[in-house]
Structures are given as structure tokens and as C-alpha cells.
Amino acid sequence: MKLLVTGSTGFLGQAVVRDALRLGHTVRAAVRPATDVDRVWPDRDPRLDIVRIDLRRKQGLAEACRGVDAVIHLAAVKMGDFYDQMLGTVVATENLLAAMDEAGCKRMVLCSTFSVYDYMRPRSGRVVDESFPLEPDPDARDEYAKTKLLQENMVRAHAEKHGLSLTVVRPGVIYGPDNLLNGWTGQQLGATRWARVGANAQIPLTYVDHCANAHVLAATTDAAVGQTYNVVDGDPPKQKRYIKLLQRRLTPRPRVIPINWTLARTVARCGWLFNRMCLGGKAKVPSILVPCRLHARAKPYRYSNAKLRDELGWEMRYPLEQAVDRSLAIERGEAVADDAEYTARPGEAPAVAAPVTEAATA
Amino acid sequence: MKTAVIGTGVICEQHLIGLSRVGAARLVGVCDLSPAMAEYTADRFHADATYTNYRAMLEQAKPDVVHVLTPPPTHLRLVTDCLDAGAHVFVEKPAAPTHAELTQLLDASTRTGKLLVEDHNYRFNQAVQQIEQLVEEGELGTVGEVEVRMVLGIRGEGGRFADRHLRHPSHDMPAGVIHEFITHLCYLGLMFIPPGQPRTAERVSALWSNHGGGDHFRYDDLDATAIVGDTHLRIRFSCHTGPDCFTLRVRGSEGWAETDLFLPHVRVVKPRPGGRQLSPLVNQFAGGWTLLTASARSFRDKIMQRSAYEGLHELVVRLYDAIDRGAPMPVTTQDMQDTSRLVDALVAGQEAA
Numbered sequence: 270m271k272l273l274v275t276g277s278t279g280f281l282g283q284a285v286v287r288d289a290l291r292l293g294h295t296v297r298a299a300v301r302p303a304t305d306v307d308r309v310w311p312d313r314d315p316r317l318d319i320v321r322i323d324l325r326r327k328q329g330l331a332e333a334c335r336g337v338d339a340v341i342h343l344a345a346v347k348m349g350d351f352y353d354q355m356l357g358t359v360v361a362t363e364n365l366l367a368a369m370d371e372a373g374c375k376r377m378v379l380c381s382t383f384s385v386y387d388y389m390r391p392r393s394g395r396v397v398d399e400s401f402p403l404e405p406d407p408d409a410r411d412e413y414a415k416t417k418l419l420q421e422n423m424v425r426a427h428a429e430k431h432g433l434s435l436t437v438v439r440p441g442v443i444y445g446p447d448n449l450l451n452g453w454t455g456q457q458l459g460a461t462r463w464a465r466v467g468a469n470a471q472i473p474l475t476y477v478d479h480c481a482n483a484h485v486l487a488a489t490t491d492a493a494v495g496q497t498y499n500v501v502d503g504d505p506p507k508q509k510r511y512i513k514l515l516q517r518r519l520t521p522r523p524r525v526i527p528i529n530w531t532l533a534r535t536v537a538r539c540g541w542l543f544n545r546m547c548l549g550g551k552a553k554v555p556s557i558l559v560p561c562r563l564h565a566r567a568k569p570y571r572y573s574n575a576k577l578r579d580e581l582g583w584e585m586r587y588p589l590e591q592a593v594d595r596s597l598a599i600e601r602g603e604a605v606a607d608d609a610e611y612t613a614r615p616g617e618a619p620a621v622a623a624p625v626t627e628a629a630t631a
Numbered sequence: 632m633k634t635a636v637i638g639t640g641v642i643c644e645q646h647l648i649g650l651s652r653v654g655a656a657r658l659v660g661v662c663d664l665s666p667a668m669a670e671y672t673a674d675r676f677h678a679d680a681t682y683t684n685y686r687a688m689l690e691q692a693k694p695d696v697v698h699v700l701t702p703p704p705t706h707l708r709l710v711t712d713c714l715d716a717g718a719h720v721f722v723e724k725p726a727a728p729t730h731a732e733l734t735q736l737l738d739a740s741t742r743t744g745k746l747l748v749e750d751h752n753y754r755f756n757q758a759v760q761q762i763e764q765l766v767e768e769g770e771l772g773t774v775g776e777v778e779v780r781m782v783l784g785i786r787g788e789g790g791r792f793a794d795r796h797l798r799h800p801s802h803d804m805p806a807g808v809i810h811e812f813i814t815h816l817c818y819l820g821l822m823f824i825p826p827g828q829p830r831t832a833e834r835v836s837a838l839w840s841n842h843g844g845g846d847h848f849r850y851d852d853l854d855a856t857a858i859v860g861d862t863h864l865r866i867r868f869s870c871h872t873g874p875d876c877f878t879l880r881v882r883g884s885e886g887w888a889e890t891d892l893f894l895p896h897v898r899v900v901k902p903r904p905g906g907r908q909l910s911p912l913v914n915q916f917a918g919g920w921t922l923l924t925a926s927a928r929s930f931r932d933k934i935m936q937r938s939a940y941e942g943l944h945e946l947v948v949r950l951y952d953a954i955d956r957g958a959p960m961p962v963t964t965q966d967m968q969d970t971s972r973l974v975d976a977l978v979a980g981q982e983a984a
Contacts, residue, residue: 323796326797419667551936552936554934
């Protein structure tokens with residue numbers, strides 16, 4: 270198949286391009302005008318075709334979509350104010366959809382996010398799967414969650430109205446080289462200190478190569494049309510396990526300041542009530558004091574990848590420890606073979622990936 | 632009054648927050664080339680309808696007032712069409728990239744009998760109003776020098792002006808990115824020229840630099856002095872120094888006052904009770920107290936999400952009130968012309984350099 274990948278030079282995008290080529294597909298990578306392509310792909314595969322476009326403007330988009338079998342739409346903006354994100358995520362997608370219509374391209378895989386879910390209302394311990402409720406009050410969440418919800422709703426409405434074959438892929442927390450820390454591991458306080466809220470919540474981690482593979486499978490499997498898939502690796506670690514694993518490997522060893530989950534949510538609740546009752550709800554406070562944002566990062570849920578495995582035959586290639594070691598090796602500039610033999614450290618997980626789904630074990 | 636907006640970017644939000652304080656206004660239309668942007672804005676501010684074609688909006692919604700909030704190169708066409716359709720226009724700064732183009736817009740306003748007002752929002756910030764009152768009451772004596780300084784870190788990675796993938800429209804203005812801000816600097820300087828003096832620059836020195844280099848930014852620094860009557864206007868813009876600030880200092884024959892609109896306070900040095908001996912000491916105490924209370928207020932404003940756009944909200948309220956009562960506009964045609972002429976003079980300094 271010929272796949273157009275937007276956001277192709279990003280963290281996930283590069284992995285998607287790599288995986289699509291590995292599986293024998295032809296890739297057209299959408300690259301923004303000023304990007305140094307030779308730095309991203311120094312030895313370019315002949316099956317990789319580059320098209321220079323910026324989704325925030327319409328010029329050249331229809332031409333880029335012409336002749337491709339499916340679009341894997343990863344491009345989104347995570348930084349900047351609401352309007353930067355609105356333009357780079359929602360308006361960009363709007364332009365892409367119009368261009369696909371014009372070019373007669375009818376297949377899209379949209380990379381959404383776990384951020385669209387409602388973490389505030391469902392009780393702790395529930396399994397987060399594709400039927401989990403969506404955030405009903407996006408304005409209370411951050412700009413990213415807000416714009417990704419707008420994007421997903423817009424694409425779904427467009428698919429229904431214009432007959433677009435759509436698959437929505439919602440990755441959990443994507444990790445890999447240069448991206449081992451995230452909101453779930455805690456707030457970074459200086460170079461080697463983290464404030465970690467909670468300890469026993471699972472982190473819905475997915476290694477970047479696994480997540481990329483889910484996108485390629487979604488684009489190339491007929492059964493995926495009209496479906497939504499959550500992407501989370503098997504056996505997601507609890508916060509304390511993941512952080513301990515990182516502490517063992519990082520130098521200097523990071524120091525973690527644990528903050529009790531019950532205490533954190535009580536403080537956030539009090540802050541929210543004070544804001545609402547005394548300040549008319551207008552005060553802007555750090556995310557850790559906004560209940561719905563705190564819950565989205567640290568509430569103890571469990572996660573399922575059952576649908577992804579059962580319907581698309583998706584499998585993990587590396588267990589957590591091996592994926593972290595691969596990431597660190599890549600960060601150090603070492604060559605890492607895809608099928609390199611892995612020896613687990615004493616006391617850590619076995620070398621074989623065992624994709625456990627929480628739904629199955631619940 | 633039926634109101635509509637064209638362009639739903641960052642500044643639109645502030646216009647509509649201001650509009651929400653005008654009881655008599657009803658938002659009948661929101662227009663943007665992006666349906667998603669138009670719908671989001673319409674939802675948030677309870678507009679009657681959304682449009683992607685402004686002509687269709689003018690024809691169907693028939694607004695009394697239109698806020699034109701698109702990039703400056705589009706103003707000539709949009710503002711003229713709105714005036715021709717019988718609507719008053721409130722246009723974002725700069726209304727036009729040159730004085731000649733502003734004259735065309737003002738001619739259209741005269742021809743149609745409809746008002747055209749350019750956004751001079753910072754004139755209506757409380758701190759600026761307070762300094763204006765000090766000047767009017769003669770507390771500072773006769774104004775002899777006004778310095779307006781804006782420092783913005785817009786060359787940094789990730790900002791919309793530094794984005795090399797999607798070139799910001801302001802890069803193509805006569806003064807490059809600085810043209811996006813220069814209107815503010817000029818109208819703030821001109822508003823303190825003593826009454827009765829012509830507000831035309833007799834001599835101008837404008838040094839334009841690109842300290843950061845490269846071809847993306849034409850300039851990142853302006854160091855200009857304009858002599859207007861007996862008053863020296865110092866206009867400074869920099870995006871290669873830090874931290875961000877937007878300061879205004881007005882010096883008179885008796886004293887001076889200053890503010891930073893990003894961290895509002897008004898520090899005043901003037902003759903105090905205690906005569907010439909004790910005035911410096913009293914001024915220092917007063918200055919310390921001003922900074923202390925201002926820091927508490929700034930902290931409150933930060934928490935409560937109050938921004939430097941308070942002047943824009945106030946201007947919107949005054950504008951609609953003036954339209955309603957048929958009173959003089961808060962920003963006059965003369966204000967717009969004087970500002971535009973000064974901008975032209977500074978830009979001409981760039982060409983001469």
C-alpha cells in the first residue's frame with residue numbers, strides 16, 4: 270500500500286515511517302517546508318517519498334494526497350497557547366480532510382490520544398478501554414485535550430458525512446528514546462528530582478515502535494475501518510515500578526519526592542472548591558491543583574489492549590525493560606538491531622514479551 | 632446593535648470578551664476561512680451564525696458593527712466592503728500598512744458615512760489612563776519627553792513569529808515583524824504631546840537592526856527618536872533582549888511617571904510635601920510602596936487571568952457607548968492619521984538607512 274504519513278518527522282512519525290517500510294509498504298512522508306530531511310533520514314529508503322507541505326495552509330495538500338491508499342494522520346501541536354494548538358491540530362486536520370476529498374482519498378487513520386477520556390467521573394480501578402466515557406467538559410482540561418477532542422469529533426463527523434473510511438487510534442503514553450519521562454512519572458523539579466503523585470496507578474505506556482505498528486496495522490487492515498483502538502503495551506507498570514526501573518538506569522540517579530495520591534486529590538479538591546466559591550472559578554492554578562487534570566495523570570485505572578490484539582493481531586516486540594534499555598542505547602548513539610538478543614537484569618522481567626491485557630485478567 | 636467579527640484568531644477572543652460587557656450588542660455572525668474556528672468561536676460566545684464568506688455574512692446578517700481582525704494586508708478590501716455594506720468598522724492595528732492606504736480607508740468611511748476606528752487599546756489601560764490624568768492635572772509640569780519601550784522574546788523557538796514553516800504575514804509588512812507592534816508604540820507616544828502642539832514629527836532618527844541575523848526577520852530592533860514640537864519621543868522595540876516588558880515613561884518639567892503594562896504599576900516622581908529637601912526621600916518611599924502593592928496586584932492578576940488586554944475591553948465598551956449616543960469616538964480619525972504618519976516617518980528612516 271502507499272501511505273501518506275503526516276507528522277512524519279516527529280517522535281512517533283519517524284517510527285511509523287520505519288515500520289511501514291519494514292512491512293513492505295511505500296510511504297509518502299509529509300514534511301514541513303523548513304525541515305532538514307537529510308538529518309531525519311540520512312540514508313533514505315527509495316520507497317520513501319518526501320512531500321513538503323504545511324497542513325496549516327491549503328496549498329499543495331490535495332496534490333500530496335493524490336495516489337495514496339491511506340493517510341496516517343499524526344500531525345498535531347502540543348505546545349503553545351490554545352490558538353497555536355487549534356491551528357496546528359484542528360485547522361490543519363480540516364485542511365487535510367478537504368484535500369483528501371479533492372484528491373479522492375477515502376481512508377484515514379487518525380492518531381488521537383488517551384487525553385480525550387474522562388478521568389474525573391468514572392471510579393478508580395475501572396478498565397480503560399475503547400468504550401470508556403469521553404471528557405464531557407473539555408474546557409476544564411488543558412489545551413491539548415481540548416483540541417484533540419475537537420479534532421476527533423470533527424473527523425468523525427466528516428467521515429460520516431463524506432463516506433471516509435476512518436480508524437481512530439488512541440495511544441496511551443508513548444515512550445522511547447529521549448521520551449522516557451512523562452506526566453505520569455512526575456513533575457520534574459530541577460535536573461535530578463521528580464515530584465511523583467501516587468505510586469500504584471498503572472501508566473498506560475506504549476513503546477514508540479509498538480505504537481507505530483498499531484497505526485500501520487490499522488491503515489492496512491480492512492477490519493479496522495470504522496473502529497477505534499486503544500494502544501497500550503501489555504502489563505502496564507505501576508508508577509513506582511517504572512520509576513524504580515528508570516532510577517536503576519539513569520545517572521545521576523534521580524531522586525523522587527513521593528506525594529500521596531489521596532492527599533494530592535484532597536488538596537486539589539479543596540483548591541477547586543475555593544476557586545469556585547471564592548474566586549468565581551476564574552483563578553488559573555497549576556495543573557496539579559485542578560482535579561480533572563490531576564486525575565488524568567495519576568488516578569489508578571487499569572488498561573486494556575484486547576481489541577487491538579484480537580482484531581488487528583497486534584503484538585509487542587519488546588518487554589518494558591528491554592524497550593527502556595533500547596531507548597537508552599539509542600540515546601547514547603549505539604546501534605541497536607531489531608532482533609538483538611536481550612538479557613534481563615537480575616530481578617527484572619523475562620526477555621519474552623507477554624502482552625497481558627487487564628481486561629482479560631480483571 | 633448587531634455585531635459581527637471577521638477573523639477568529641488570538642485577538643478575537645479579547646474583542647469578544649470586551650463585547651460581552653456591552654449589553655446592547657448581539658453577536659450575529661462569526662466569519663473565518665476555517666469552519667472549525669468559526670464554530671468554536673460562535674459556540675463560546677453564543678453567536679447567531681457562522682460564515683466562511685464575509686460577503687455572505689454582510690448580506691445575510693446585516694451587522695451594524697464589524698470587527699475586522701484579519702492580517703493587515705487584507706484590511707483594505709475587507710474594511711471597504713464592510714463600510715460599503717453599511718456597517719461601522721472597528722479594525723485591528725495597523726489599520727493599514729501605510730498612511731496612503733489609511734487615507735483610502737478613511738475616504739471610504741467619509742463616503743459611506745460610517746465610522747472607522749483603529750484599535751489603540753493600550754491607551755485605555757488603567758495605568759496609562761492614570762498617567763494621562765497626572766499630565767492633565769499638571770502634576771508633571773509640561774511634558775518634554777516620552778519613552779515607550781517594548782521588549783518581546785518573539786524570536787524564540789516555537790513562537791508564531793519565529794515559525795519558519797509558516798511565515799507570519801507581518802514579515803511582509805514595511806517594517807517586518809516590528810510593524811505588528813509599532814502602532815502601539817506610536818499612539819502611546821503621541822497621546823502625551825501637549826495640547827495645541829502639532830503632532831507631526833519634525834525630525835526623526837530611526838535605527839533599524841537585525842541583531843539576531845538571518846533572513847527570516849528583517850529587523851528585530853528599533854531605536855528611534857522623533858522630535859514632535861518641543862517633545863522628544865523615544866520609541867524602542869527589541870526582541871533580542873529580555874525579559875519581556877512594555878514600559879511607558881513620561882517626563883515633564885516638574886516630574887515623571889512610568890509604568891510597565893505587563894506588570895502594571897504607576898511610579899510617580901514629583902514635587903512632594905516637604906519641599907526640595909525632602910521630596911527625593913518621599914518619592915523613594917512612595918515608589919517603594921507602589922512597587923510593593925503592585926506586586927501583590929500583579930500576583931492576583933496572574934492568578935485571576937487578567938491580562939494587559941484590559942484596555943481593549945474598556946475601548947470596546949466606550950466605542951459601543953459612543954456609537955449608541957452619537958458621541959465622539961474614543962479613538963479619533965486624527966489619532967489614527969497622526970499615528971500612521973509617525974509610523975511612515977519611522978519606516979522612511981529605515982529606507983534612508
